[in-house]
Amino acid sequence: MKDAFLILTVVTYSGSLALYLRFLNTGKEITGRLGTIFLGLGLVAHYFALLERSRGLHTVPYHDLYGSMSLFGWLLALTYLGLELFHRQRSLGAFVLPFILVFFVAAHLAPADRLSPVPARGIAFAFHVTLSILAYAAFALSAVFSLIFLGEERLLKSRRMGSVVWRLPPLELLERMSRSSVLVGLVSIAIGTVLGFVWVDRLRGQFWYYDPKYVITLLVLLLYVIYFQLARSASWRGARASKLCIFNFFVVVMSFTVVNLYLSQSHRYF
């Protein structure tokens, strides 16, 4: 059954990617809708694949790197689907699905050793982790949208129209989608971080102690608040805001890699 969900997820995500690519190429509405339906089915299959994996390893998905990656991919897909439906724009699926597929395949095809069961840490901890990963997924999406914005803006400004430009979303919509995505990320990371402090406070009797992860998380929060404010201001709207958004995501990646692996005492995979 475990393999069945794995195969089903890969098949539905791949089908969705193929349909989104075809939609980008032909602009045929029905193909785009089918892409969305396949993405929805992929999300359901991915959920069960995650569930099976967690049951098999007797742990939560975010207990190891691969599980965290898969959960990240799932939340990326969920956030993208939400934004796609909200903004009624399907041309970006072709750019987002490859990331979702890579995260899923890399996480689930890696050899998973039996991990030691995790002690129950309560609902606050579970939400802290899930919301934080959701925030990172939303920030990743906003970075993808900003990159597409910059590419399209450059082509339009230089008056070099390739074939893809005619199919991409309008620049202003890309800006809006990027801002929506950051808003999702900001709300999630804010609640997630507060829950983290609450959990630590319960555990140790104090909510704050020095950990580079705390500092960089607050920095990420601050940077995205700044982006959210500047993105609609006269001097920053457009390409400058998009560059800032990409820079912010670079800081997120630093938080995930350098800080988690080498500096933080309390965070490993998220």
Add this chain to the structure above:
Amino acid sequence: MEIVLVGLNHRTAPVEVRERVSFTAEQSRKAAEELRSRGILQETLVLSTCNRSEIYGVPPESSRECAPGLSSFLSEFHAVRPDVLGLSLYHHYDHEAVRHLFRVSAGLDSMLLGEAEILGQVREAYRYAHEYGATGPVLNRLFQGALEVGKRVRSETELGTRPMSVASAGVKLAERIFGKMNERSALVLGAGTISEQVVNQLRDRGIARLFIMNRSRERADELAQRFGGKVVGWGEWDTALKVTDVVVSSVSSEEPVLRREILQAAMAARGNRALFVMDLGMPRNVEGSASDLYNIYVYNIDDLTEIVEQNRHARESEVPRAETIVDEHVGKFLSWQASVELVGLVDALRARLREEREAFIHARMDTMSHLNAGERERMESMMDDLLEKLLLEPAQRLRGEKELRRKIQNVEALRDLFLSNREKP
């Protein structure tokens, strides 16, 4: 069950001839009725657009034999001398006629390669002819195939996707920045043929507000009335550029009208919201250095022409893909046609063999007077069974095996061989 096509188009006839032989809806109905009553065609469909007038038909006998009659009908119907018409007309028969229609429907035969209107015109012509009963099984199948080809070519290739005129390229570019035009406003500076086309395109796309600015107030009022816009006084840049998203400029002026300082001030006033400027003036209306300003997108007439040219090349490169779709559907239609004809041939053969059997028994039974009525009846029934047995398998194979139908290239030859040799020695 042959197909004939007689017609003329923008390649074979000048507009003076085309306009004389074009059909209104009522005329196409009348023509179809006359062609049927005169016994020239059994099924008829008239396709008449500004670039072509074509009659598709199924003649009672051979398609080649009916073509001259069809040409003279056309010249008589429109009162055009046959020698004038004769030079412009083309005739296509059977698979060539099928291919021609499918290419027309795909937009491959249009003046503007891949244009979309023709598919709607084919659909409308078919709907109308079908409604008044001028089409039959063959033309129904043919035109349904043509509509399918048109749809497939438009969805599977880029033959009809990219804008092919300066005006539509400009408006599509504006949509790349702002999305839908229905919440946007545009400023029209000056007036020229292309800018009028742009305004029409913007209105078709539901532009929310139009502002007109012209040196001559009188001209501005006239344009505002024609376009349904609001007049802004010449030089009131602060008012005009603050609220508009698209500027269409075609002012005849030696000096640039939209200087860098004007646009810089406007961008500050509009909080750097994106501004798209179509500079259609010659010499250019927008100062060259203004295109470097943040969030301003300036396209001049050369840029837009270049995009149209690129799109034309892109469309041309899609032609082989579109032709492949046409080929595929021509093959499908011919296979269907062959299957119908072959099944008809088997039925005709069965009828012929029964007749032969009647004649045979009649001749032989006279010499076999020892057989009683019951035995004679049994013999007749045995011969019928034998005929059915002999014909059943070929009939089933013809219905079921596409490849077999494809292999049988010439149904007429088979008809000649089995059915038309009575009088021959």
